[in-house]
Amino acid sequence: MAAASLPPAAPVTLSAEVRLGYVLKHFRLAYPDCPDVRIGYADAQPQVEIAAGSGDFFAGNTPYPAAPNWREWLGRQVPFFFDDAPSTPLLLFQENKVIIAADIIAAAFYLLSGWQEYFSTERDRHRRFPYAASVQKQYDFVTLPVVNYYFDVLKTAVEYVSGRPLRPRRWGQQQANFAAFISHDIDNLRSAWKAPTKAAFQQRQFGLFGKLLWQHFTQPDAWDNLEDVAAATAQYGARSTFFILPTHGRASDGTPNADYPHSIQLLQRLHKLSEAGCEINLHGSIGTALDEWQLGYENGLLERVGLSGGLRFHYLRWDARRTFAVLSESDFVFDSTLCFAEHFGFRHSYCLPFYPFDFTSERATDFLEIPLNVMDATLHHPNYLRLAPEEILPALTPVFAEIKRFGGVASVLWHNENFDPNNTQTGPRQFHEIMRHLQQQGAAFQTGREIWEAYTAEPAAPTHNS
Numbered sequence: 001m002a003a004a005s006l007p008p009a010a011p012v013t014l015s016a017e018v019r020l021g022y023v024l025k026h027f028r029l030a031y032p033d034c035p036d037v038r039i040g041y042a043d044a045q046p047q048v049e050i051a052a053g054s055g056d057f058f059a060g061n062t063p064y065p066a067a068p069n070w071r072e073w074l075g076r077q078v079p080f081f082f083d084d085a086p087s088t089p090l091l092l093f094q095e096n097k098v099i100i101a102a103d104i105i106a107a108a109f110y111l112l113s114g115w116q117e118y119f120s121t122e123r124d125r126h127r128r129f130p131y132a133a134s135v136q137k138q139y140d141f142v143t144l145p146v147v148n149y150y151f152d153v154l155k156t157a158v159e160y161v162s163g164r165p166l167r168p169r170r171w172g173q174q175q176a177n178f179a180a181f182i183s184h185d186i187d188n189l190r191s192a193w194k195a196p197t198k199a200a201f202q203q204r205q206f207g208l209f210g211k212l213l214w215q216h217f218t219q220p221d222a223w224d225n226l227e228d229v230a231a232a233t234a235q236y237g238a239r240s241t242f243f244i245l246p247t248h249g250r251a252s253d254g255t256p257n258a259d260y261p262h263s264i265q266l267l268q269r270l271h272k273l274s275e276a277g278c279e280i281n282l283h284g285s286i287g288t289a290l291d292e293w294q295l296g297y298e299n300g301l302l303e304r305v306g307l308s309g310g311l312r313f314h315y316l317r318w319d320a321r322r323t324f325a326v327l328s329e330s331d332f333v334f335d336s337t338l339c340f341a342e343h344f345g346f347r348h349s350y351c352l353p354f355y356p357f358d359f360t361s362e363r364a365t366d367f368l369e370i371p372l373n374v375m376d377a378t379l380h381h382p383n384y385l386r387l388a389p390e391e392i393l394p395a396l397t398p399v400f401a402e403i404k405r406f407g408g409v410a411s412v413l414w415h416n417e418n419f420d421p422n423n424t425q426t427g428p429r430q431f432h433e434i435m436r437h438l439q440q441q442g443a444a445f446q447t448g449r450e451i452w453e454a455y456t457a458e459p460a461a462p463t464h465n466s
């Protein structure tokens with residue numbers, strides 16, 4: 001399979017009001033106690049005035065804006081796109097009014113909406129938008145949640161005109177500073193024996209080869225470990241969210257789906273895990289990101305175990321031009337597919353859940369995206385990063401610190417096969433290091449459904465300032 005190229009997408013006609021509304025919706029979700037302050041461009045005579053800087057960019061179909069201007073904020077160098085006045089101070093405080101010199105609404109819309117993915121014609125061999133084609137890669141900011149920094153600028157302005165401090169979202173009963181979402185894609189339950197048995201044969205260690213074959217036929221596979229995975233996560237007071245792949249064998253393009261058949265016994269085990277507080281969701285097989293019928297059929301196969309309404313696509317397959325239409329025909333309430341497979345961090349430069357923008361219907365989606373920040377396979381894989389085991393937690397610590405700073409969700413995917421003690425690169429030891437760190441940092445461990453419920457709970461009515 002080679003990298004693919006798409007035809008250019010036709011331009012869309014998005015008004016500045018639509019972009020502003022989309023961004024402010026997310027700002028108010030990030031700061032739920034935000035008072036009712038008027039924020040906008042000069043023509044609306046707002047209290048927080050944004051300098052318009054996007055020109056006719058959003059009337060076109062180019063994937064990338066002009067290079068950003070870098071400004072310091074909260075001690076970080078932050079890229080500001082659509083910043084027409086680089087030598088002007090970012091904030092101009094007037095009586096009862098603040099002017100923001102960079103168009104942070106346009107820049108936040110650009111990153112959060114996924115504009116670059118929709119208009120880019122580049123796709124990798126799995127037909128995903130490649131990290132190599134992203135502005136995050138081009139300007140090296142994939143580990144910085146830039147939209148949260150823009151929101152912090154906006155928060156400072158709102159605090160000035162309202163005279164009230166704003167507090168980021170809090171999570172769970174303990175009102176924690178951030179949440180952690182621990183999930184497991186179940187691609188393999190039966191293949192732990194394959195690699196060591198093949199290696200023993202190739203190295204002509206026939207005694208070992210025979211022993212491994214005997215074990216394979218007489219003992220459960222080391223990857224058939226769903227209950228052990230749930231127990232490992234439970235050590236931290238967390239509950240696992242599982243994504244189950246009900247399609248077995250290879251897809252028509254040769255990509256493997258599950259190595260295990262869909263069976264009554266598996267459904268019974270999943271039902272027990274669900275009763276014990278774990279969460280069971282669909283891991284959509286190859287092709288389901290383009291096919292609402294197949295997606296609905298697969299979800300139906302799991303229905304009796306008590307599903308939680310979540311979804312992640314196998315191989316993180318996602319078509320930025322078609323998957324929204326597929327999901328709009330379905331009942332999923334949240335998805336957790338969106339990350340760069342090639343690098344940990346923030347694909348939409350945002351560390352909270354968000355509603356992706358559907359450019360075909362020109363509105364925010366109904367389902368909530370809980371973006372993925374860390375996938376085990378990214379950390380040590382010949383195609384991605386090649387971190388040594390002791391480099392993993394130090395590499396991730398700054399990412400978790402950014403998430404904590406802004407009240408976000410640290411979303412970690414650890415496949416069940418990587419709980420095999422024979423995996424010393426991205427295995428149980430590295431998983432436990434990450435979990436201990438998140439616990440020490442005070443994360444509220446939440447399942448996908450709990451995050452969705454907290455995010456969609458009726459907000460308190462905005463308080464008017466006098």
Ligand SMILES: [Zn+2]
Pocket residue numbers: 185186187283313314315316
């Ligand atoms: Zn998968």
